[in-house]
Amino acid sequence: MPEPQVLPVAAAGIVFERDGRRLLDVADIAFDGIGCTVVLGPNGAGKSLLLRVLAGLIEPDEGRVTWAGRAPDRERAPRLGVVFQRPVLLRRSARANIIYALKVTGTPASRRQAKADAVLAAARLEDLARSPARLLSGGEQQRLALARALALEPEVLFLDEPTSSLDPASTKAIEDMLKTAALAGTRIVLVTHDTAQARRLADDVVFIHHGRVLERAAAPSFFAESTAPQARAYLEGAILA
Amino acid sequence: MSKILKLLIVAVMATAGLSASAMAAKKFILVQSTTSTQNSGLYEYLLPKFEKKTGIQVRVVAVGTGQAIKNAMNCDGDVLLVHAKKSELKFVASGYGVKRYDLMYNDFIIVGPAGDPAHVAGMKDAVAALKKIAAAKVTFLSRGDDSGTNKKEMALWKKAGIDVKKASGTWYRETGSGMGATINSAVGMEAYTLTDRATWIAFKNRGDLKIAVQGDKDLFNQYGITLINKSKCPAVKSKLGLVFMNYLLSPHGQKVIAAYRRKNQQLFFPNATVTSAN
Amino acid sequence: MQDFAGEFAHAFRLLLRLDPDLLAIVVLSLRVSLSAVLFAALIGMPLGAVLAVTRFPVRRVINVLVAAFMGLPPVVVGLLIYLLLSHAGVLGPLRLLYTPTAMIIAQAVLVTPIIAALARQTIEDVHGEYAEQLAVFGIGPWQKVTTLLWDARFSLLTALLAGFGRAIAEVGAVIIVGGNINHVTRVMTTTIALETSKGNLALALGLGVILVTIAVAVNALVFALRATAVRTAHA
Numbered sequence: 213m214p215e216p217q218v219l220p221v222a223a224a225g226i227v228f229e230r231d232g233r234r235l236l237d238v239a240d241i242a243f244d245g246i247g248c249t250v251v252l253g254p255n256g257a258g259k260s261l262l263l264r265v266l267a268g269l270i271e272p273d274e275g276r277v278t279w280a281g282r283a284p285d286r287e288r289a290p291r292l293g294v295v296f297q298r299p300v301l302l303r304r305s306a307r308a309n310i311i312y313a314l315k316v317t318g319t320p321a322s323r324r325q326a327k328a329d330a331v332l333a334a335a336r337l338e339d340l341a342r343s344p345a346r347l348l349s350g351g352e353q354q355r356l357a358l359a360r361a362l363a364l365e366p367e368v369l370f371l372d373e374p375t376s377s378l379d380p381a382s383t384k385a386i387e388d389m390l391k392t393a394a395l396a397g398t399r400i401v402l403v404t405h406d407t408a409q410a411r412r413l414a415d416d417v418v419f420i421h422h423g424r425v426l427e428r429a430a431a432p433s434f435f436a437e438s439t440a441p442q443a444r445a446y447l448e449g450a451i452l453a
Numbered sequence: 454m455s456k457i458l459k460l461l462i463v464a465v466m467a468t469a470g471l472s473a474s475a476m477a478a479k480k481f482i483l484v485q486s487t488t489s490t491q492n493s494g495l496y497e498y499l500l501p502k503f504e505k506k507t508g509i510q511v512r513v514v515a516v517g518t519g520q521a522i523k524n525a526m527n528c529d530g531d532v533l534l535v536h537a538k539k540s541e542l543k544f545v546a547s548g549y550g551v552k553r554y555d556l557m558y559n560d561f562i563i564v565g566p567a568g569d570p571a572h573v574a575g576m577k578d579a580v581a582a583l584k585k586i587a588a589a590k591v592t593f594l595s596r597g598d599d600s601g602t603n604k605k606e607m608a609l610w611k612k613a614g615i616d617v618k619k620a621s622g623t624w625y626r627e628t629g630s631g632m633g634a635t636i637n638s639a640v641g642m643e644a645y646t647l648t649d650r651a652t653w654i655a656f657k658n659r660g661d662l663k664i665a666v667q668g669d670k671d672l673f674n675q676y677g678i679t680l681i682n683k684s685k686c687p688a689v690k691s692k693l694g695l696v697f698m699n700y701l702l703s704p705h706g707q708k709v710i711a712a713y714r715r716k717n718q719q720l721f722f723p724n725a726t727v728t729s730a731n
Numbered sequence: 732m733q734d735f736a737g738e739f740a741h742a743f744r745l746l747l748r749l750d751p752d753l754l755a756i757v758v759l760s761l762r763v764s765l766s767a768v769l770f771a772a773l774i775g776m777p778l779g780a781v782l783a784v785t786r787f788p789v790r791r792v793i794n795v796l797v798a799a800f801m802g803l804p805p806v807v808v809g810l811l812i813y814l815l816l817s818h819a820g821v822l823g824p825l826r827l828l829y830t831p832t833a834m835i836i837a838q839a840v841l842v843t844p845i846i847a848a849l850a851r852q853t854i855e856d857v858h859g860e861y862a863e864q865l866a867v868f869g870i871g872p873w874q875k876v877t878t879l880l881w882d883a884r885f886s887l888l889t890a891l892l893a894g895f896g897r898a899i900a901e902v903g904a905v906i907i908v909g910g911n912i913n914h915v916t917r918v919m920t921t922t923i924a925l926e927t928s929k930g931n932l933a934l935a936l937g938l939g940v941i942l943v944t945i946a947v948a949v950n951a952l953v954f955a956l957r958a959t960a961v962r963t964a965h966a
Contacts, residue, residue, distance in 0.1 A: 268866075269863055269867070286871065288869070289866070290867075290868060293867065294864075296863065300860065300863070300864035302878070304882075312878075313868060316870045347963075488928065491925075492928060492929050496913070500913075510914075512915050513913065514910035514912060526819075527817045527819035528817075528823070529818050631928050632928070633928030634927070637930065656929060656930040657931050
């Protein structure tokens with residue numbers, strides 16, 4: 213296993229405000245090791261914002277983010293994958309999209325084709341390799357985006373509500389790919405508002421509401437008896453204010 | 454896609470490069486001349502003959518005489534062929550020209566609307582006609598562009614003792630354009646204007662205009678040719694320029710000029726006083 | 732009185748029997764304007780992309796200037812380039828005045844702001860779409876520029892078309908720096924100007940119609956290209 217370059221991904225004293233409202237207020241959080249963490253919370257809780265801050269995409273107003281103890285930098289960015297809610301694909305074929313990612317993150321030319329074909333096969337997209345990526349269905353596009361992220365063999369993979377706009381079949385396909393990746397050693401951090409998905413995937417859960425981390429626990433204990441009242445209410449299907 | 458793009462780029466650059474080298478290989482000179490000579494069609498007739506005989510391509514930049522002289526003073530030419538003797542002699546005196554030679558002449562005419570509101574049709578006295586036009590305040594168009602034609606026109610007004618600048622914008626209008634554009638405007642405005650005969654004969658958009666005044670010796674239009682001076686303009690092609698000048702000044706060249714006809718009329722009358730410029 | 736119909740027909744007859752003089756003029760027009768657009772694109776597209784994706788202090792000012800220069804008067808550009816290329820000017824020794832190269836330079840100057848401004852707009856839109864994902868890949872600014880330019884290539888074609896339209900239609904710049912020299916620097920627009928100044932209005936108009944037809948054909952070609960691209964989701 214190569215020396216970890218971005219793990220642990222940690223943040224301390226994060227504050228993010230807009231128009232006088234405090235959108236994020238996270239004193240201390242870190243992700244390390246293996247497995248799948250689900251960041252759970254209602255819409256507007258600040259989960260996506262936290263993900264972007266941790267991935268180095270947004271600067272917080274206060275606080276520090278560190279990757280393996282140092283500040284985020286462009287060079288190590290490929291070690292940290294991100295899959296967004298809506299897949300962002302270039303105007304070229306499915307395969308070309310993966311090859312592009314491999315190219316710009318430094319994979320030598322001789323290895324790109326093979327790697328792209330391999331991840332396409334793993335994602336069951338080999339028949340669509342030549343198709344224009346943007347003509348694929350929603351589920352296929354997201355599988356492609358995930359395949360592309362995994363092709364870069366990241367240490368940690370952040371996903372922002374990857375299946376919220378997908379049908380059940382595509383959702384299952386994505387979740388299967390994630391489970392496989394987690395088993396292979398990729399650290400997964402999945403942001404979602406879907407409790408059922410959390411139950412299916414989480415090894416541990418971070419519960420967020422109004423920009424604050426209200427609870428963090430291993431999955432079994434979180435779902436059996438969570439300590440934070442909002443978390444309990446949310447698990448029972450209540451709408452949180 | 455990118456392959457096609459690359460091919461296209463190579464193709465465009467190749468043609469750009471090819472023609473650049475093709476042009477460089479040919480012998481050529483640049484003549485600063487006037488729009489009146491160009492509009493008469495003289496160059497289309499004369500230059501191919503010269504090129505055939507000598508292999509030298511003559512490139513003519515046709516602008517107003519004033520601009521031609523200024524261009525020559527910027528060293529943007531090898532030979533100057535215009536029709537403003539006073540300015541040409543000044544050009545030589547300033548050191549930019551080697552020596553000026555009479556080449557050919559024709560005449561100016563005043564054209565005007567067929568209805569002749571100023572009652573000048575048929576007159577043979579240009580200055581008197583201009584006085585009548587000014588008195589009647591009938592629209593007169595001036596080129597107003599420091600060309601040879603314009604300089605002649607201003608000289609005539611001066612002789613008539615009329616300050617036309619005061620009337621500019623009223624009956625006296627300065628188009629600031631070449632001869633053809635000015636005649637077009639005169640047709641549009643049913644105005645009088647001064648033009649050289651060669652342009653008029655070759656001109657196709659006469660509308661309602663007719664020749665009103667001609668035959669005055671004041672309307673004499675002399676063309677001169679001058680070699681631009683190498684001492685002021687080191688890049689001048691003196692040798693080739695002289696070949697061109699000598700051709701035009703020679704008896705043969707003078708005959709060729711005389712033979713040029715449009716609508717069965719001779720447009721230019723050769724009157725060189727020397728047979729070569731050496 | 733002019734024989735309008737006759738002159739008009741004359742222009743088209745020249746075209747149909749591929750009159751060598753007319754053909755040479757058309758070919759030169761296309762060569763000059765296409766070359767100008769090419770050079771303008773080489774400068775203007777990266778410039779537009781850089782303006783779209785980077786933040787720097789004077790950015791707003793430059794955006795305004797670039798947009799304003801879209802309306803540069805051709806005759807002013809012609810004059811400036813003439814002063815540069817004249818033998819008395821700074822670049823005189825290059826002997827470029829009164830050559831097609833000078834015309835290409837002048838038109839490239841005219842067209843670059845158009846391509847830059849339109850490219851900037853196109854890239855800004857595309858950038859909004861891709862910014863986060865490209866940041867995840869950790870690519871540098873130059874690679875970002877080339878990626879966005881290539882990805883938006885079919886939308887950028889519209890910018891090229893606009894530039895070509897400006898170039899092929901202008902007369903003010905090419906007539907000053909080219910001199911409208913027969914067989915050397917005479918293009919369609921300057922020929923039309925010359926024929927008009929000779930009073931050959933119908934011939935000039937006929938040539939004008941030919942010029943417009945060529946412009947329409949170029950545009951139609953590009954639009955067809957774009958349609959194909961849109962169908963295959965490349966646009």
